Amino acid sequence: MSIFKDWHTDWGLYTDLYELTMAQGYFLLGRHEEHAVFEYFFRKAPFGGGFVIFAGLYELLNALSNMRFSENALEYLKAQGFREKFLDYLRNFEFQGKIYAFPEGSVVFPYEPVVRVEGPLAHLQIIESVLLNILNYASLIATKAMRMRIVAGEGVVLADFGMRRAHGLASLLAAYASYIGGFNATSNVLAGKMYNIPVIGTMAHSWIQSFDSEEEAFEHFAEMYGEKTVFLVDTYDTLNSGIPNAIKVAKKFEKKGVKIRGIRLDSGDFVELSKKARQTLDSAGLNYMKIIVSNHVDEYLIERLKREDAPIDGYGVGTRLVTAYDQPALDGVYKLVEINGKPRIKISNEPEKVVLPMAKTVFRAIDKSTGKFAFDLVVPADSKGLPDSAIAFYSPQQETIDIDKSKYEVIKMLQPFEVKDKLESFSIETIRERTREHINRLPESLKELKVQTSYKVFFANEIITEFEKLKQQV
Amino acid sequence: MSIFKDWHTDWGLYTDLYELTMAQGYFLLGRHEEHAVFEYFFRKAPFGGGFVIFAGLYELLNALSNMRFSENALEYLKAQGFREKFLDYLRNFEFQGKIYAFPEGSVVFPYEPVVRVEGPLAHLQIIESVLLNILNYASLIATKAMRMRIVAGEGVVLADFGMRRAHGLASLLAAYASYIGGFNATSNVLAGKMYNIPVIGTMAHSWIQSFDSEEEAFEHFAEMYGEKTVFLVDTYDTLNSGIPNAIKVAKKFEKKGVKIRGIRLDSGDFVELSKKARQTLDSAGLNYMKIIVSNHVDEYLIERLKREDAPIDGYGVGTRLVTAYDQPALDGVYKLVEINGKPRIKISNEPEKVVLPMAKTVFRAIDKSTGKFAFDLVVPADSKGLPDSAIAFYSPQQETIDIDKSKYEVIKMLQPFEVKDKLESFSIETIRERTREHINRLPESLKELKVQTSYKVFFANEIITEFEKLKQQV
Numbered sequence: 001m002s003i004f005k006d007w008h009t010d011w012g013l014y015t016d017l018y019e020l021t022m023a024q025g026y027f028l029l030g031r032h033e034e035h036a037v038f039e040y041f042f043r044k045a046p047f048g049g050g051f052v053i054f055a056g057l058y059e060l061l062n063a064l065s066n067m068r069f070s071e072n073a074l075e076y077l078k079a080q081g082f083r084e085k086f087l088d089y090l091r092n093f094e095f096q097g098k099i100y101a102f103p104e105g106s107v108v109f110p111y112e113p114v115v116r117v118e119g120p121l122a123h124l125q126i127i128e129s130v131l132l133n134i135l136n137y138a139s140l141i142a143t144k145a146m147r148m149r150i151v152a153g154e155g156v157v158l159a160d161f162g163m164r165r166a167h168g169l170a171s172l173l174a175a176y177a178s179y180i181g182g183f184n185a186t187s188n189v190l191a192g193k194m195y196n197i198p199v200i201g202t203m204a205h206s207w208i209q210s211f212d213s214e215e216e217a218f219e220h221f222a223e224m225y226g227e228k229t230v231f232l233v234d235t236y237d238t239l240n241s242g243i244p245n246a247i248k249v250a251k252k253f254e255k256k257g258v259k260i261r262g263i264r265l266d267s268g269d270f271v272e273l274s275k276k277a278r279q280t281l282d283s284a285g286l287n288y289m290k291i292i293v294s295n296h297v298d299e300y301l302i303e304r305l306k307r308e309d310a311p312i313d314g315y316g317v318g319t320r321l322v323t324a325y326d327q328p329a330l331d332g333v334y335k336l337v338e339i340n341g342k343p344r345i346k347i348s349n350e351p352e353k354v355v356l357p358m359a360k361t362v363f364r365a366i367d368k369s370t371g372k373f374a375f376d377l378v379v380p381a382d383s384k385g386l387p388d389s390a391i392a393f394y395s396p397q398q399e400t401i402d403i404d405k406s407k408y409e410v411i412k413m414l415q416p417f418e419v420k421d422k423l424e425s426f427s428i429e430t431i432r433e434r435t436r437e438h439i440n441r442l443p444e445s446l447k448e449l450k451v452q453t454s455y456k457v458f459f460a461n462e463i464i465t466e467f468e469k470l471k472q473q474v
Numbered sequence: 475m476s477i478f479k480d481w482h483t484d485w486g487l488y489t490d491l492y493e494l495t496m497a498q499g500y501f502l503l504g505r506h507e508e509h510a511v512f513e514y515f516f517r518k519a520p521f522g523g524g525f526v527i528f529a530g531l532y533e534l535l536n537a538l539s540n541m542r543f544s545e546n547a548l549e550y551l552k553a554q555g556f557r558e559k560f561l562d563y564l565r566n567f568e569f570q571g572k573i574y575a576f577p578e579g580s581v582v583f584p585y586e587p588v589v590r591v592e593g594p595l596a597h598l599q600i601i602e603s604v605l606l607n608i609l610n611y612a613s614l615i616a617t618k619a620m621r622m623r624i625v626a627g628e629g630v631v632l633a634d635f636g637m638r639r640a641h642g643l644a645s646l647l648a649a650y651a652s653y654i655g656g657f658n659a660t661s662n663v664l665a666g667k668m669y670n671i672p673v674i675g676t677m678a679h680s681w682i683q684s685f686d687s688e689e690e691a692f693e694h695f696a697e698m699y700g701e702k703t704v705f706l707v708d709t710y711d712t713l714n715s716g717i718p719n720a721i722k723v724a725k726k727f728e729k730k731g732v733k734i735r736g737i738r739l740d741s742g743d744f745v746e747l748s749k750k751a752r753q754t755l756d757s758a759g760l761n762y763m764k765i766i767v768s769n770h771v772d773e774y775l776i777e778r779l780k781r782e783d784a785p786i787d788g789y790g791v792g793t794r795l796v797t798a799y800d801q802p803a804l805d806g807v808y809k810l811v812e813i814n815g816k817p818r819i820k821i822s823n824e825p826e827k828v829v830l831p832m833a834k835t836v837f838r839a840i841d842k843s844t845g846k847f848a849f850d851l852v853v854p855a856d857s858k859g860l861p862d863s864a865i866a867f868y869s870p871q872q873e874t875i876d877i878d879k880s881k882y883e884v885i886k887m888l889q890p891f892e893v894k895d896k897l898e899s900f901s902i903e904t905i906r907e908r909t910r911e912h913i914n915r916l917p918e919s920l921k922e923l924k925v926q927t928s929y930k931v932f933f934a935n936e937i938i939t940e941f942e943k944l945k946q947q948v
Contacts, residue, residue, distance in 0.1 A: 003643065007481040016637050016661040018675030025681065025698055036684070076667045081702075125680060129662075132638035133645060163490050164606035165803040167644030167796075169477065171607060174641075187490040188603075193550045201491030206599060206810040207499065209818040210510070224499055228555075236821050236948045267822060319803045322641075328797035329639040336680040344683040347710050348741060474710045 001194040003172060004063035012069035012093060013076070015129040020077065023122040024086040032089070032122035037338035037359040037381075039113035040135060043352050043394075046143060046327045047299075050446030050454060053146050053435055054114055055177045056138030057104040057417070058426045063130050064095045065419040089122075097123050100361065100381075100414040105142075105180055105431035107438040109455045111394045112378050113360050114332075116414060121339065128334045137170060138177040140330040144321055145181025146439060147299040150447050151306065157314030159200055160186040161294055162322030174322040180432050182439075187316070195428055202228065202264075208235040214242065218249040222260060226253075230292060231263045233277075238268055243277055247284045254286070262290030262313065270301075271308045278311040290314060298325065299449055345470045352394060356459060357466050365408035366441065373441050374408055375401070375456040380463060386410060390458035401458050475668040477646060478537035486543040486567060487550070489603040494551065497596040498560040506563070506596035511812035511833040511855075513587035514605060517826050517868075520614060520801045521773075524920030524928060527620050527909055528588050529651045530612030531578040531891070532900045537604050538569045539893040563596075571597050574835065574855075574888040579616075579654055579905035581912040583929045585868045586852050587834050588806075590888060595813065602808045611644060612651040614804040618795055619655025620913060621773040624921050625780065631788030633674055634660040635768055636796030648796040654906050656913075661790070669902055676702065676738075682709040688716065692723040696734055700727075704766060706738045707751075717751055721758045728760070736764030736787065744775075745782045752785040764788060772799065773923055819944045826868060830933060831940050839882035840915065847915050848882055849875070849930040854937060860884060864932035875932050 004011060026032040045052055069077075069090040078087060097119030108114045115135070117124050148158055160178045163171040175191030185198040192199035203221055211217035214236060222229045231249070233242025243263065250260040263281075265273050274291050281289050293305070294316035305312055319325055335355045336344050343357030359381040367374045377390055392399045445453050478485060500506040519526055543551075543564040552561060571593030582588045589609070591598050622632055634652045637645040649665030659672040666673035677695055685691035688710060696703045705723070707716025717737065724734040737755075739747050744767050755763050767779070768790035779786055793799060809829045810818050817831030833855040841848045851864055866873050919927050 013664040013667055015663055016635070016675050017663050017666070017673045018661065018678055020663065021675055021699070022677055022681045025677075025695060026684070028698055029694060031684070034684075038680070073667070077663075080673060121684065125678075128678070128680075129637050133640060134642060136639055137641045161490070163603050165610055166607060167611045167641035167802075168607060168647040169643035170641030172642075187492065189489055189491050189494065189551075190487040192491075193487055193547070199491045199554060201493075201495055203496055203499075204492055204599075204602070205820055206512070206602075207496045209810045209820060210500070210505070210508075210595060210813050220503060221499060224502055225495070234822070241948070267824065267827065323797075323802035325802055328641075328799055328802040329793045336683045339684050346679055346683060348708070350741065353741065474715070 002059055002062040003169070003194070004059055005066055009066045009068055010070045010073060011063050011067045011130065012090065012126070013073050014063070015126055019126050019128055020082065023125050024082060026122045026125065027086050027089055028083070032120060034121045034340050036119065036121040036124045036336060038117045038124050038128070038334050039337050039360065040115040040131060040332060040334045041111055041113050042330055042332040043110055044331055045110060046140060046324070046330055047147060048450040049143070049147060050448065050451035051107045051109065051143070051442060052139050052330065053142035053181050054102050054106045054108045054139050055104060055142035055180050056135040056173070057101055059138065059173065059176075060131055060134045061099070061417060061419050063134060064127060067093065067095050067127070067130075069093055095123055095127065095419055096120055097127070099417040099419065101417055102362070102413050103415055103434060104426070105434035105438070106413065107373070107435070107442055109376060109457050112362050112376050112457045113414070116359060116361070116381065118359065132332060132334055134173070136330045136332040138173050139332070140324050141174050141177035141322065142181035142435070144324045145178035145183050146435065147449060148302055148317065148321070149182030150439070151299045151303045151449070152315070156312070157185070157292075158183045159314065159316050160188065160321060161316035162318040163188045165319040166322040171322060176428070178321055179428060180435055182432070182436065197428070202230040203232050205232065205235045208232065215245045215248060218245055219252070222249055222253050222258070226258045227261055229260045231260070232266060233263045234265060234267045238265065238273055239276060243280055247280065247286060250286050250289060251284060259288050262292055264292040264294060264316070266295050270305055270312070271310045274305070274310040274312050292316060294318065296320065303449065343466050343470060345467055347471060347474060356393065356463050357470055358463055360463065362413040363410050364413050365403070365410050368407060368409055371441060372443050373455070375458060376413070377403070377410070377458050377460070378463065379460040383460065387460040387462065390460050391464050392456050393459045393464055395454070395456070401456070476533055476536040477643070477668070478533055479540055483540045483542055484544045484547060485537050485541045485604065486564065486600070487547050488537070489600055493600050493602055494556065497599050498556055500596045500599065501560050501563055502557070506594060508595045508814050510593065510595040510598045510810060512591045512598050512602070512808050513811050513834065514589035514609060514806060514808045515585055515587050516804055516806040517584055518805055519584060520617060520798070520804055521621060522924040523617070523621060524922065524925035525581045525583065525617070525916060526613050526804070527616035527655050528576050528580045528582045528613050529578055529616035529654050530609040530647070531575055533612065533647065534605055534608045535573070535891060535893050537608060538601060541567065541569050541601070541604075543567055569597055569601065569893055570594055571601070573891040573893065575891055576836070576887050577889055577908060578900070579908035579912070580887065581847070581909070581916055583850060583931050586836050586850050586931045587888070590833060590835070590855065592833065606806055606808055608647070610804045610806040612647050613806070614798050615648050615651035615796065616655035616909070618798045619652035619657050620909065621923060622776055622791060622795070623656030624913070625773045625777045625923065626789070630786070631659070631766070632657045633788065633790050634662065634795060635790035636792040637662045639793040640796040645796060650902070652795055653902060654909055656906070656910065671902070676704040677706050679706065679709045682706065689719045689722060692719055693726070696723055696727050696732070700732045701735055703734045704736045704738050705734070706740060708739060708741045712739065712742055712747055713750060717754055721754065721760060724760050724763060725758060733762050736766055738766040738768060738790070740769050744779055744786070745784045748779070748784040748786050766790060768792065770794065777923065817940050817944060819941055821945060821948060830867065830937050831944055832937055834937065836887040837884050838887050839877070839884050842881060842883055845915060846917050847929070849932060850887070851877070851884070851932050851934070852937065853934040857934070861934040861936065864934050865938050866930050867933045867938055869928070869930065875930070
């Protein structure tokens with residue numbers, strides 16, 4: 001299932017007005033079918049980290065294949081002043097571009113084309129906004145999730161609890177992206193159903209408040225949910241009421257052969273509370289009971305709790321995951337790099353805002369001795385083979401590299417995707433597995449929460465030469 | 475139109491799993507129809523400011539009135555282990571609660587109930603997640619938008635350009651909420667159509683790049699769009715190429731009687747560039763041309779540009795509006811305060827996390843001499859008249875107030891809303907107008923970007939006495 005397939009088949013208006021204004025402009029000039037190439041890339045890995053997990057491609061392809069303009073939509077555009085002839089053109093709109101992209105779930109890096117789109121100028125212009133809207137957010141959240149997974153390690157359960165603080169319907173894509181980024185489950189039922197993600201959730205404070213006593217609330221819940229039960233222990237007083245009541249009820253059920261799953265801490269000092277809780281639970285012979293923590297969880301808190309040996313088995317992660325609290329946007333852009341076979345650039349006083357010309361593709365060099373990702377190489381899309389040398393154009397040192405082909409296995413990363421017929425073959429498990437494998441191949445230094453080094457992305461000399469030439473002509 | 479009405483009529487699964495787990499629990503215990511009262515409130519005005527604009531009620535009511543469980547949804551829940559009897563109950567689900575809320579667009583303050591929901595316990599539990607999901611985000615963005623409007627003043631155009639960095643479909647609610655918060659328009663076409671918001675947008679860099687020269691690009695655009703034209707001037711070099719070309723083309727069209735609308739600056743030092751641009755345009759006799767600025771715009775930038783007398787007529791605001799960049803979540807919560815007529819509390823070591831008991835309503839005291847909001851008074855929902863004295867419970871000083879009824883006009887703020895039949899009467903213009911009027915009545919000190927004082931919310935003694943009593947009983 002998909003937001004962009006099952007809710008609507010009329011996504012044409014899900015765009016910024018200027019895309020349609022420009023598309024009409026191209027159309028009225030007879031330029032709308034000129035062959036264009038746009039590329040999607042970002043400029044900075046978020047959160048001070050060393051990588052981005054590319055996510056959202058599945059929903060983007062759904063959106064593109066369902067991009068239509070109904071009569072109702074056309075009427076609205078007419079009222080905005082669009083012209084009849086252009087509306088006739090939109091009436092038959094069916095996206096004709098070709099998508100070349102990193103497979104979803106890949107680890108990607110600043111400035112390399114993550115997606116390249118080729119096709120009719122007007123079509124490629126119209127899709128800009130929706131492409132950015134989906135890919136920027138999904139990639140941001142998959143990345144945020146993976147940072148938490150890296151810090152937490154493999155054994156710990158991470159669950160998305162963010163629906164209440166997510167930006168409206170963003171909660172669905174958040175659940176999707178965080179699962180790709182290594183989370184185990186979501187609390188969001190609709191997301192679970194749509195994307196086939198495990199769903200979890202037990203009780204809130206209101207459950208406990210609704211009974212006359214906490215013990216009674218725990219007991220009734222355990223009666224119904226047995227070994228699925230997780231007691232929320234901070235409604236009144238964690239140490240003096242919540243945990244003692246949890247133990248009392250758990251022991252009672254143990255006698256009936258039912259092992260209560262655990263407790264959840266939702267406030268207070270998690271180091272102190274989790275240690276005391278573990279000790280008390282163990283003393284009571286309840287060492288099978290898990291300790292789950294929620295409230296203000298992010299990679300920095302997980303890292304600190306691990307460092308201080310807090311015995312925590314799982315985290316419910318809300319606000320800071322789904323809003324990407326410390327950096328709520330990925331700076332991905334979608335830029336024209338070629339029109340009618342002619343390369344295009346954008347110049348800026350800010351060197352990082354320069355756009356390099358030509359349709360490009362990406363090769364990834366993998367160190368044969370370690371199996372780790374070594375560097376990426378951006379080359380013209382029609383290149384036969386690899387260049388001998390390349391430049392880290394956006395790096396302050398602009399270092400060059402001579403490519404020793406014997407040392408590296410080199411893989412072409414951008415793959416063609418059809419918007420129409422490949423959606424059935426997408427599997428979120430495959431994507432999630434790809435992410436895990438890519439992260440395993442990433443050098444450790446790039447997995448730090450705040451990186452000191454950055455992964456090198458080199459551009460073939462040919463691209464830089466073309467850029468310098470075009471710059472002179474402006 | 476509405477996301478929650480036109481896309482789906484099956485929003486039952488748009489919730490956190492634990493809501494359904496608890497609802498089934500209540501159901502199996504025969505408690506699901508017990509009369510409950512929940513309240514929605516937040517604890518802190520975001521961004522260091524002094525107020526929140528309450529938004530999202532319209533979409534919440536749409537969501538509640540379209541909350542159903544299709545057979546397909548029930549099948550999914552069955553696979554998650556829910557029991558047949560409970561699924562039968564959900565099959566007939568139609569939300570039965572009553573909503574009491576501040577009218578949408580109201581200025582609201584920390585700790586007061588912004589929405590009170592009364593009705594069957596299970597229903598009120600199930601809606602928690604979607605209520606928080608919609609209200610937290612919409613209110614956050616309406617507030618952010620209003621901060622920019624306050625700083626920019628009335629004459630300046632503010633437009634939402636945020637779709638590409640919004641969190642997926644959050645872009646729609648962002649456009650809606652920012653319009654309520656005083657923005658003039660959005661670039662988001664679907665949001666414009668759904669919510670009846672003016673849409674604007676002219677050209678991106680790609681338009682200019684797609685031509686062989688910038689001048690040619692400007693000329694073709696002006697030919698088609700005439701007085702709607704805004705030239706984007708930073709594709710190659712703002713001062714040496716963009717502005718001179720804009721002037722050249724504008725003068726040419728002036729001769730034909732067409733007044734080009736303006737230019738847009740999208741990078742660089744906006745103080746310097748806007749001053750130079752204004753001077754150059756004026757020298758060329760183009761004083762009617764407007765200067766629009768986009769890129770990293772927020773209230774702090776607008777404030778600085780105004781302070782430095784940058785002659786800017788309008789702003790396109792993207793990322794920092796729609797993601798609420800410096801604080802991407804409002805901390806709104808939804809808490810049980812009464813069950814079967816019995817008041818309920820939540821206790822915490824953190825004093826701000828205490829939940830006060832009883833179904834409540836809010837009166838606002840307006841200073842008769844100034845017409846400004848003076849303080850709010852939270853009282854039991856069934857109060858006859860005002861109390862004589864009240865306590866600012868959550869304020870560090872916990873000051874009390876004796877209410878001099880001759881000095882204030884007192885207005886009851888929470889109004890009943892029906893989820894079924896009142897949606898047609900909602901008008902975004904009425905809501906926006908209410909917001910403007912409320913902001914006019916807000917004391918100036920609370921409109922500062924970082925406030926030193928806070929608006930006082932007093933709680934009737936009766937509520938505090940009840941709280942102290944219940945606290946002893948736990």
